[in-house]
Amino acid sequence: MKIAIPGGTGQVGTMLARAFHKDGHEVVVFGRRSPKSAPWRVERWDVADVSSWAHKLDGADAVINMAGRSVNCRYTTQNRKEILQSRVESVHAVGRAIAEAKHPPRVWLQASTATIYAHTYGAPNDEVSGVIGGNEPDAPDTWRFSIAVAAAWEKTFDEIPAPGTRKVKLRSAVTLSPDRGGIFDTLLALVRRGLGGTSGDGRQYVSWIHERDFIGAVYFLMERSDIDGAVNLASPNPLPNREFMAELRRARGASIGLPSAQWMLEMGAIFMRTETELILKSRRVIPGRLLGEGFSFAYPRWPDAARELCQRWSAERERAEL
Numbered sequence: 047m048k049i050a051i052p053g054g055t056g057q058v059g060t061m062l063a064r065a066f067h068k069d070g071h072e073v074v075v076f077g078r079r080s081p082k083s084a085p086w087r088v089e090r091w092d093v094a095d096v097s098s099w100a101h102k103l104d105g106a107d108a109v110i111n112m113a114g115r116s117v118n119c120r121y122t123t124q125n126r127k128e129i130l131q132s133r134v135e136s137v138h139a140v141g142r143a144i145a146e147a148k149h150p151p152r153v154w155l156q157a158s159t160a161t162i163y164a165h166t167y168g169a170p171n172d173e174v175s176g177v178i179g180g181n182e183p184d185a186p187d188t189w190r191f192s193i194a195v196a197a198a199w200e201k202t203f204d205e206i207p208a209p210g211t212r213k214v215k216l217r218s219a220v221t222l223s224p225d226r227g228g229i230f231d232t233l234l235a236l237v238r239r240g241l242g243g244t245s246g247d248g249r250q251y252v253s254w255i256h257e258r259d260f261i262g263a264v265y266f267l268m269e270r271s272d273i274d275g276a277v278n279l280a281s282p283n284p285l286p287n288r289e290f291m292a293e294l295r296r297a298r299g300a301s302i303g304l305p306s307a308q309w310m311l312e313m314g315a316i317f318m319r320t321e322t323e324l325i326l327k328s329r330r331v332i333p334g335r336l337l338g339e340g341f342s343f344a345y346p347r348w349p350d351a352a353r354e355l356c357q358r359w360s361a362e363r364e365r366a367e368l
Contacts, residue, residue, distance in 0.1 A: 047066075047071045047072070047107040047108065047268075048071070048072040048074070048105060048106045048107050048108075049066050049071050049072070049073055049074070049106065049107065049108050049109075049110065050074045050075075050076065050102075050103050050106040050108070050109045050110070050151070051063055051073065051074070051075045051076065051109075051110045051111075051112060052075075052076040052077075052091065052109070052110075052111045052112065052113050052136060052139075052140055053076065053077065053111060053112040053113025053114060053136060053157075054075035054076065054077060054110070054112055055075060055077035055078070055088070056112060056116075057221075057223075057225060057227065057228050058112060058157075058218075058221050058260070059075065059077075059110075059112040060084075060225075061221070061223055061225065061257060061260070061261070062110060062112075062261060062264060063075050063084070063086050065261045066086075067085060067086045072087075073086035073087065074086070074087045074089060074102060074103070074106070075087065075088045075089070076088075076089050076090075076091040076099065076102075076103075076113075077089075077090070077091065078090065078091070089102050091139075093113075093135045093136055093138070093139035094135075094139075096139050096142045096143050096146070097146070099143070100142070100143035100146045100147065101146075103140075103143045103144070103147060103151075104146075104147040104148055104149055104150075105147075105148075105149045106151045107151060107152055107153075107268075108151055108152065108153045108154075108155065108268045109140060109144065109151045109153070109154045109155070110155045110157075110264065111136060111137065111140045111154070111155070111156050111157060112157045113132065113133070113136035113140075113157075114129070114132050114133040114136065114157065114199075115128045115129045115132040115133075117129060117192065117195075117321075117324075118320050118324070119319060119320060119321075120319050120320065120321065121188050121191055121321055126191060129195055130194075130195050130198060133195065133198070133199045133202075134198055134199065134202045137156065137199065137202045137203050137206065138202065138206070140154070140156075141206035141207075141208065144208050144211055145207075145208070150208070150210055150211050151211055152210075152211065152212060152271070153211065153212045153213075153214065153267070153268055153271075154208060154211050154212070154213050154214070155214045155216055155264065155267060155268070156199075156200075156203045156213065156214065156215050156216065157216050157218065158196060158199055158200055158203075158215045158216055158217045158218070158276070159192075159196050159199075159217060159218060160217050160218060160219045160253050160278060160279075160280055160329055160331040161179075161192050161193065161196055161327070161329065162178055162179065162193055162196035162197065162200070162217060163176050163177060163178060163179055163217075163329065163330075163331055164176075164177040164178065164179035164180075164181075164182055165179060165182050165185060165189065165250075165327050165328050165329075166251075166328055166330050167249055167250075167251070167328055167330070168330075169330075170284065170330045170331060170332040171278075171330060171331050171332070172278065172331075172332050172333075172334030172335075173217070173275075173276050173277065173278055173334050173335050174334060176278075176331070178193070178197070179193040180193040180194065180197070186323070188321050188323050189323050189327055192323060200215055200276070203215060212271060212273075212274050213274055213275075214267050214273065214274055214275065214276075214277055215275065215276040215277065216264075216267075216277060216279050217276055217277065217278045217279065217280075217331070218255065218260070218279040218280070219253035219254050219255050219278070219279060219280035219281070219284075219329065219331055220252065220253065220254045220255070221254075221255055221257065221260045221279075222254055222255070222256055222257060222351070222355060223257035223355070224355050224358045224359035224362055230355055230359070231359070233291075233294060234294070234298065234356070234359060236303075237291075237294055237295050237298050237300050237303060238298065238300070240300070240302045240303065240304055241303070241304050241306070242291050242294060242295055242300065242303040243291060243303035243304045243305035243306065244287060244288045244291060244303075244305040244306070245287050245291070245305075245306050245325045245326065246287070246306070246307070246308045246325070246326050247308075248286055248287045248288030248291075248305075249286055249287070249288070249328065250286065250287050250325075250326055250327065250328035250329075251284045251285065251286055251287075251328045251329055251330035252284060252285060252286070252287055252290040252329065253280045253281070253284040253329040253330065253331040254280065254281055254284070254290075254348065254351075255279055255280050255281050256281070256343075256344065256345035256351045256354070256355070257355075258344045258345060259279075259281070259343050259344055259345055259346075260279055262341070262343075262344065263277075263279050263333075263336060263341060264279075266336070266339075266341050270339065273335070273339060276335075277333070277335050277336060278331050278332065278333045278334065278335065278336070279333065279336070280331045280332060280333050281333075281343065281345070281346055281347070281348070281351070282332055282333060282337060282343065282346050283346055283347050283348065284329070284330050284331060284332065285348055287325075289348075290348060291303060293348050293349045293352050294352050294356075296349070296352075297349065297352035297353045297355075297356045298356050308322070308326065
């Protein structure tokens with residue numbers, strides 16, 4: 047297959063490109079910068095000048111749009127503007143490129159986020175009965191902003207006509223791989239330093255998905271021509287932060303994990319130029335449609351996933367030191 051990945055120079059996009067390339071597919075990544083060592087094609091793109099690159103997308107079997115400014119930042123006025131614009135404008139750009147294609151892709155997988163669902167400690171959110179967030183009482187402004195961005199992202203995607211191209215929204219949970227600089231790498235660094243304890247009161251649910259299952263689900267959705275609309279990409283077993291971190295410490299063999307009170311997290315977020323929403327919002331999301339359609343998870347439970355990720359993280363660091 048020919049697979050085009052706009053915005054594919056980030057962690058998750060690189061993870062997909064690496065897997066597709068290894069499997070022998072033709073991969074074309076579109077980004078604003080070109081990784082020095084990427085063995086697949088990387089094309090520069092400009093969302094304001096679609097005609098300069100749209101022909102390179104022509105003939106692709108699948109387009110997976112991962113473009114969007116990182117949300118790992120302080121939600122200043124300027125950053126909010128860039129976060130929203132980068133998502134909405136990239137969707138418009140991909141839509142225009144598909145419209146110009148003589149041979150449009152069979153499927154367009156569009157990145158979205160499980161953050162679109164409401165903060166909850168109760169019933170899990172699936173695609174049918176899940177509650178879209180934004181109206182929770184006492185929800186911080188930053189949480190409402192993230193949901194507004196996700197809603198605008200999806201609305202833009204839904205409104206773009208793409209005759210002949212199936213459209214799927216990937217409502218992804220935290221995607222975990224041992225790659226340097228990724229979320230798992232950051233969490234494990236805390237554990238290794240004795241700081242990987244409970245965050246806040248520890249009741250908030252963590253929705254996650256192992257790298258292998260994320261890639262497998264993307265393959266599944268590319269191949270299943272009868273699935274469109276919103277699909278949750280998450281493990282069937284989200285768990286509270288307290289248990290999530292305890293299992294990670296156990297997988298690493300760490301006996302100590304100092305907890306972080308909410309005020310400590312708020313102070314730390316200021317110094318690290320990020321937001322506590324990424325840690326404190328309770329995301330209890332389950333993959334109702336994937337399970338209903340027969341997708342089989344390799345790592346449905348966190349203890350098994352944590353052990354595998356820890357082992358691979360250690361092995362990759364050892365190889366890098368040789």
